Amino acid sequence: MSGSKALGGARRRRTRCRRCQACMRTECGECHFCKDMKKFGGPGRMKQSCLLRQCTAPVLPHTAVCFSCGEAGKEDTVDTEEEKFSLSLMECTICNEIIHPSCLKMGKAEGIINDEIPNCWECPKCHKEGKTSKDGGDGSGKRRMDNGEVGRWKLTDDPPPTKKKPPSLEDGGRQDGHKRKKEKELPQDSGPKKKMKGAHEKRLKKKQKPNVSETAESNGPNSSTGGGQGSGGGSNSTQSPTSTASQDQRSHHREKLERFKRMCQLLERVRESSSSSSSSSESDSESDSDSNSARERNRERDRERDRRLAELGFSASEDSEGSVKEEEEEEAVEEQVVGDKPRRRGEGPPRGRKGLTTDGNDEESVERSRKSTPLPPPSPLSSTQPPPSSGHGPSPGSEGFSGKRSNGSETRNGRTRAGVRDRETQEKENANNSGGSGANHRHGTGKGNKGNKIRSNKQTGSQPTSRNSSSNSSGGMSALAASPRSQPSRMAPRSQMMKRSPPAVPSPPRPVQMERHLVRPPPACPEPHCLPLDSGSSHVMPRDVWLRVFQHLSQRELCVCMRVCRTWSRWCCDKRLWTQIDLSRQRSITPPMLSGIIRRQPVSLNLGYTNISKKQLMWLINRLQGLLELNVSGCPWSSVSALCQAACPCLRLLDLSRVEDMKDSHLRELLAPPTDTRTAHGESRGGRFQNVTELRLAGLDLTDVTSRLLVRYLPHLTKLDLSQCGNITDQTIHTLTSPMSPLKDSLTHLNLAGCVKVTEQCLPLLRRCASLQSADLRSCTLLTPDVCQLLSFPCPDDRVLLKNS
DNA sequence: AGCAACGTCCCG
DNA sequence: CGGGACGTTGCT
Helix, strand or coil: CHHHHHHCCCCCCCECCCCCHHHHCCCCCCCHHHHHCHHHCCCCCCCCCCHHHCCCCCECCCCCCCCCCCCCCCHHHCCCHHHHHHHCCEEECCCCCEECHHHCCCCHHHCEEECCCCCEEECHHHHHCCCCCCHHHHHHHHCHHHCCCCHHHHHHHCCCCCCCCHHHHHCCCCCHHHHHHHHHHCCCCCCCCCCCCCCCHHHHHHHHHHHHCCCCCCCCCCHHHCCCCCCCCCHHHHHHHHCCHHHHHHHHHHHHHHHHHHHHHHHCCCCCCCCCCCCCHHHHHHHHCCHHHHHHHHHHHHHHHHHHHHHHCCCCCCCHHHHHHHHHHHHHHHHHHHHCCCCHHHHCCCCCCCCCCHHHHHHHHHHHHHHCCCCCCCCHHHHCCCHHHHHHHHHHHCHHHHHHCCCCHHHHHHCCCHHHHHHHHHHHHHCCCCCCCCCCHHHHCCCCCCCCCHHHHHHHHCCCCCCCCCCCCHHHHHHHCCCCCCCCCCCCCCCCCCCCCCCCCCCCCCCCCHHHCCCCCCCCCCCCCCCECCCCCECCCCHHHHHHHHCCCCHHHHHHHHCCCHHHHHHCCCHHHHCEEECCCCCCCCHHHHHHHHHHCCCEEECCCCCCCHHHHHHHHCCCCCCCEEECCCCEHHHHHHHHHCCCCCCCEEECCCCECCCHHHHHHHHCCCCCCCCCCCCCCCCCCCCCCEEECCCCCCCCHHHHHHHHHCCCCCEEECCCCCCCCHHHHHHHHCCCCCHHHHCCEEECCCCCCCCCCHHHHHCCCCCCCEEEECCCCCCCHHHHHHCCCCCCCCCEEEECC
16 A cells, blocks of 8 residues: 555555456355355454455556546547557556556556556566566465465455465465464565565555566466466465565465466456557466366366355255256356457357357347346447347346446446447446446345346246256257347336335345345347257247247246257246246245246246245245235245235235244234335235235134234135134134125135134024135034035035035 | 445455 | 445435
8 A cells, every 4th residue: 555655645446347257246145254244144344355256357446547647547538459558547566556558758568567457567667677576476486376276265265264274375384374464574484375464565565466477487477376386285385485575475466466367267268458568368377277277277166166056055956956057157158258258259168058159158148138127229249249139248148237337437447358348338328227236235135126136147047946957958059049039027126125225224124145136037138939040040840839839848847948048948938838836845945946936927926835034035026016826835924924015916816824823913914004114015005915815824823813804904805715723713704704894795715624613603604605605614523514514505506515524 | 516325345 | 353445326
């Protein structure tokens, strides 16, 4: 900081780019840092970004201005790379000065650009004065290898475990790493990486980057690490013997660089970005991919995957895993496309689905994009790519698109890459949706669509119900990729039921995890009507025919089909194929499942005997405004109570059978109209479920009080199941069939089976029900068979009286 | 646009 | 751990 202060005074901290894969993610909620966050229930003391969201290409803040002319970066105003470079702000890793290369008197050519971090270089001045970064050079070699791992991850990862990953890194240096802080003093051995606190660090701050540059002799090529040192382990420490404070610092910076680098390698590819004399980052990084790094990468990838799976909650379930993986892969592909510019495409190989062709990619992006609300028109970028998608594809589509929110800020950020800008522009357009990258909570909160929840995207894709095995089968499909187009998105608006809590307030019960989950609404563009084949022609069977075929498949089978290709995936998502979704008895309801449900907008949803949480249910219900049937039987009241704050105007059937711990008071809470503003969703007068015609309360510990609630709040009830409600007496029947009860005319089916307190007295009462067609009185021990016989209804033929046995 | 309040998280 | 820079949103 000193450095910066010296310059401009204010500290110039870098901020996340919001475009890299990491930035586009949502907090995992599980890492050390997430757990510390207040929104995840932590104390908020660590104030660190989620491990999965650590930006790989931090950019200068929007407020950064040229030290010389005081203006911001202006690369946007020109077209050529050369000019862009001259007008963009560059931060020197040595003196920290931020300046327009064009504002330098000395030739900017002298500067050594660091490709790995946007707008970062060793300014000509410093370079000339011999302050080469390399000083740290040595450091360079040292760098990361020590852990052999990725710096960044490592660093962060460590914490969780405890403090560090002790063993590995240090060996050479010795481990004090963990305590790094304490000994700020000891320059010498302090672990290369972390510590540095040693004195002067400040000025050095960023220097490290140098490694990249050729300056760093050894490392030059692969800065990363080490290659040189070889394997890793702790090499650096070794060299550090002499290390002085400065060196430490350096190493620190270097470390940072390393982090970025690795991240780049792993998550994205390093951007080639322009210019730069020095190194070619990309090549470099790639190059280094010697076996070591390659291995590392793989490892990372695997880890990442595991992490994600875990997040998604899939890890546990058997087959689901496959699907998730696939999703991930897709995501990866998309991200590449999105996130960075085209360049990547070529290489993408490792991760994405193999088969994808360019089209495939596009499509992917499209797919992704659909999630966000109605997308704006294509847009600039799109030109090349398939229309719809491309437009947003990039940004929005990607999960992160959330990131783009804001204001002009983007402009600046984008500077590094031209292409990006367009994207950003779009993003802005889409801004609505974007909640903002997870940065602010607010977004998080309710607005479904908006929120951006990155991770959700991926999940979205996955289908809820399904849990099929095959993992990435996809391969071939890619060929099929078609131009997507799809249907309207509907969910946007809803969702907010959870109002955003007033800022300062201790935030009421805001959904924590789920709220951050972004669900891609159904594609905004029409679905393809035909199935493109590799040959370029279309399959003879058009969509309608395929849909007819799909209608004969089970949901599980549909899930399998969804893996076939993009087109099928979309077709199989047709709401008509998913009018009913049954997740009953699923061990756990995972975010991907929820997303999948939302995307399919079922008319009937069975969540019976699941462990769905209150937040999940609330989140879900508020995004299923068209739901007609809901089954939450066997779920705990603590979860079902979410319905007390929900609005289900269309709901016709509600199954609350055997809801754990549910009592009369709960039912009142559920049926009564919202009394306070918070829940008021419009339906105040008639009760929250006033349009429900079928209610199942089987097996609940309800009393006759319930009947009054039903009469009062469910005037249109036609089918009522009170079976196994041991405390129900004739009083209930009396209430339901009283002259004042609207139910006496509406009820057509009444189930009192197992209501052991019901007596023969109820029979005449039942006769008061003008429309009653059947009454199930089986297992009503106080009733005798003959009594049942006596019961007669106006239209005997239709009536059925079951009496038991 | 400018400001205040608040959330995020870089950087010491 | 936490100061405080930076970003976003809601108001005016």
